[in-house]
Amino acid sequence: MTIPLWVWIVTLTGVPAFLIVDVLVIARRPHKPSMAECAKWLAAFIGGAILFGIGIGIFAGGDYATQFFAGWLTEYSLSVDNLFVFIIIMTKFGVPEKYQQAALLAGIMIAIFLRGIFIAAGSALIEQFTWVFYLFGAFLIYTAVKLAKEGMGDEDEDEEFKENAFLRFVERRFRATTSWEFGTRLFGRIDGKRVATPMFITILALGTTDLMFALDSIPAIFGLTSEPYIVFTANVFALMGLRQLYFLIGGLLKRLVYLSLGLSVLLGFIGVKLVLHALHENSLPFINGGQPLHQIPEIPITVSLGAIVVILAVTTVASLLRTRTHHDAQV
Secondary structure, rough: OOOOHHHHHHHHHHHHHHHHHHHHHHHHHOOOOOHHHHHHHHHHHHHHHHHHHHHHHHHOOOHHHHHHHHHHHHHHHHHHHHHHHHHHHHHHOOOOOOHHHHHHHHHHHHHHHHHHHHHHHHHHHHHOOOOHHHHHHHHHHHHHEEEEEEEOOOOOOOOOOOHHHHHHHHHHHHEEEEOOOOOOOOOOEEOOOOEEEEHHHHHHHHHHHHHHHHHHHHHHHOOOOOOOOHHHHHHHHHHHOHHHHHHHOOOHHHOOHHHHHHHHHHHHHHHHHHHHHHHOOOOOOOHHHHHOOOOOOOOHHHHHHHHHHHHHHHHHHHHHHHHHHHHHHOO
């Protein structure tokens, strides 16, 4: 798939420009969005992703369009898991509801920038060392097992947000206030001294925490497509609607009791797909005399897309039925 330079330029300038304008508008008029407002914007972002995928199909072919939709759905489903942590971060820093939208959007801007760097590094790594698919696949399978244990209750789920090293460094480097008197401003002055506001710390927490989630989501999408442009745009469309999703289904998240199990199956499936692809394309000294195992079948992208849709659908329906049954039993 050959992407003209001007398309990359438009994408890499258009996305930040849209987000900057959006965050400036929200910062000037902070408010908690209504359900109707969230639904409208979420529908717009989802519709935009669908139209974008159709456009890829028209100009680049149906196979690339399928890769985009598979990647977008995977990133979106994994991003939903982020919302649990986002809620914990908002609670920890005591973010007033009217400022949460601005904090989320600014955090998403940081997340897109950091993921862009991560995607570029991953693409370069794959280009030079194709055996890296073995590492990606093994890591995804490991993550799948870990998520499955959490979903089955074998491990206690830590519901407290733990600040990462970068965030702790920033808090030591800058004097910070816990008061929200400065609103959406990132810095303020107290007794003539400059201080970092809770908004600044919250935004950094949201953006850098998302990078931790990218450690499994980026390898996962590289298991579905090796095209950097598709990987990047799928991530952008998945993150763009995350803010509305936060407000729209905040209460519904608690009902997705099988989300960890569903995501573990999804990551495990893609991990196996990556390992099969690596065996098919790469030689290892201790396997088949150092020759690739071309007889090993690969999982077609259409099968991957179908599996992703089925896994997400079953996870959602099973979760809603489980919580509904539990609620009826209590009543």
